[in-house]
Amino acid sequence: MRDTNVELGDVGLDDYEIPFKGIVEQSIVGIYILQDGRFRYVNETFARMCGLKRERLIGARLRDVANPSQRADLMAQYHQRIKGIAQTEVFVIRRTSSRNPGCFEIHGTRVNVHGRPAIFGVSIDITERERQRADLVDASERLQELVASANNVRENERNRVARELHDVIGGMLTAIKFDLSRLSRGIEALDRCRESGKRRGGDASSSLALLALTAAQTLQLTQETIEAVRTVSEGLRPGALDHLGLCDTLSLDLNRFERRYGIATRFHTTGPGQCLDRNREIGIYRIFQEAMTNVARHSKATEVTVSLDWAADRLELEIADNGLGFEVNCGASEGHLGLLGMRERARELHGTLVLDPGPRSGARVRLGVPMLSRANCEKG
DSSP states (O other), rough: OOOOOETTTTEGGGTTTOOHHHHHHOSSSSSEEEEETTTEEOOHHHHHHHOOOOOHTTBBHHHSSSGGGGGHHHHHHHHHOOOTTOOOOEEEEEOOSSSOOEEEEEEEEEEEHHHEEEEEEEEOOOOOHHHHHHHHHHHHHHHHHHHHHHHHHHHHOOOHHHHHIIIIIIIHHHHHHHHHHHHHHHHHHHHHHHHHTOOOOOOHHHHHHHHHHHHHHHHHHHHHHHHHHHHHHEEEEOHHHHHHOOHHHHHHHHHHHHHOOOOOOEEEEOOOOOOHHHHHHHHHHHHHHHHHOOOOIIISSEEEEEEEEEEEEEEEEEEEESOOOOTOOOSSSSOHHHHHHHHHHHHHHHHHHEEEBBBBBEEEEEEEEEOOOOOOOOHH
16 A cells, blocks of 8 residues: 555645545545645545546646546536535536546535645546446336337227227128128018919029028128127227226126136225226226236136225225236246236326235235326316
8 A cells, every 4th residue: 555644746644634544545435635726635546537547646737637528517616616615416527538438426525724725525436326327217218118109009009990890890790780681581581482382493492491591690600790899899999998987897897707717706896986087997907907817817716806996096906816826026027028018007007006915825916096186087
């Protein structure tokens, strides 16, 4: 370690009453003393942060070693400090060297030495912290933009397809069903005429029977197609939400879920139902859908309970099953992207989503969403 009893520049360390000189020299924090615009002392740590030799810094003018792009701001802060003007903001020095890029914070306090003002300060290297913060902000922004964009595109596409299925395909199939019904009635009339003796011939009789059978089969197929289109349309944009509201829609979905998968369902609701704008309502419903999909695909549960609790300022939705459960930190792993989507939807709703074990083992999804004022609801 360098002998700290020698004079550094024209000022010795003893003049600044530093009792633990060895600690100062070995400190992981940079330490410097400025007087008359020059560095009177720097430790090795501060010199390393600046990317300069210690011998070059001691006695050098602050103006001469400052980053040219920050020189004016740095000197302005120095003069304010030396005049005793309080500075609350932290000044960050950015290194321009390509071999040693990075940045560090400097903090300084005005003191009097030999009757003249000086700045005693410390510096903290924040290169790694800034890099991690920038990476985290960048990743978070990209993730939020990606998921929000995907959700927005998906909902718009679902609405568009739902309208096409209902208005175009549904209308065409209904017209086909009507025409086929008329054909069937006409065939029946011809058949009655044949039976009454007004028309004879084995070929005609065979053709009429075949036409009647074909018409009946086509009617059945058309009816099944209409039901399938209705089911797809409801899945893309549940019309029940617009007509029945969130509570009754969840109840209907649970009844269908129980019939389809053989998993017993229970539904509880407390508090008076309140107004929800369209986007919040569909967001809550999609989280419910994804949670129920996870129950059906992965849980091996025999029972699932859904609770919807309305409070004056908050809506709580809970889905709990008695199945195998899940790992709460696996949202980004393969096969669990649905959990990531649920979290992102909750964020878009300014709500909270908690994934934890249920009261009877299994898995539990708890969604909390703040309620909007009635005025905001009406706008939505």
